[in-house]
Amino acid sequence: MTLNRGFVQIYTGKGKGKTTAALGLALRGAGAGLRVYIGQFLKSGKYSENISVHSLEKNIVMEAYGNDRFICGEPCTEEIRLAEQGLIKAKNALLSGMYDIVILDEINVAISLGLIKEEEVADMIKMRPKTAELVLTGRSAPASIMELADLITEMREIKHYFSCGVEAREGIEK
Template identity: 55%
Template sequence: MPDNRSCVHVYTGNGKGKTTAALGLAVRCAGAGFSVYFGQFLKDGDYSETESLRLFGGRIKHETFGRGGFIKGEPSEEDINMAREGFRRVKEAVFSGQYRLVAADEINVAVFKGLISADDVLELMKTLPEGVELVLTGRYAAEEVMEAADLVTEMREVKHYYSQGIPARKGIEK
């Protein structure tokens, strides 16, 4: 008998690997024959995972909602609108009955930057339908979101080659 429990995963912290963890879970889920929705906030699609997810054809639906440029500054009206549209699309995916796994990559940062409210994310978590796994990634996860989640993993940076001047590399960090 299949296990249709729904759980909420949060991958947060300053260490590397949050998106990678969500992608690994998406690949595992697709490999088990399920459909996956992978929405990315604050990213423009110019990342290697975009190409990788296309290899899964219709098994993994991937969308991006962002320009990727304001992270160190203030969001524009366009950034806010893109994030809100992304959240609308994530909610639509959650309630569509089509996906076993819905990932909202970098949504924690979108909440931290005020593009989406933590209350809206909490409401989505509370109303999660049976059989839908929800993954929320990004630094700065809101305390109340972490408290309400079923699984929280904090990536902690111990050592990173960025500090040695090695920039993000295609296929590794981007």
């Protein structure tokens, strides 16, 4: 199966569920026989979703473009290098024709941290094959990127147990 027409989707906002929504779309697409590529910015692959996705590797390919450090303040040279390499891989995956759905997880955050250039992401969106569905996740989606989207969903935090000191739990948030 291939898509007759793909759209650009953005999942953004301060609320929980952006990556989860994108992974749900990946599962739905894989179940329908679509080929899916997931590029994760700012992550090192040590999340529970990576274990699940590897069991579906017939239809889903997932790569991580980050390290184990949470970025506070200015990113280091290595973090910028990893993100730039990830953007090249993601662009190659999108333009390869091998994938029906390409998910760029946390790419909005990578842009806001200055790891990758907003213009490069916009150019990639504009070059997207018309049959490819492109999903960009992460807080702080830039206005110029949102202008290029066909669907934007904003997750809004109303209440979260993190504010009470609960850390990310394996299988739920990581």
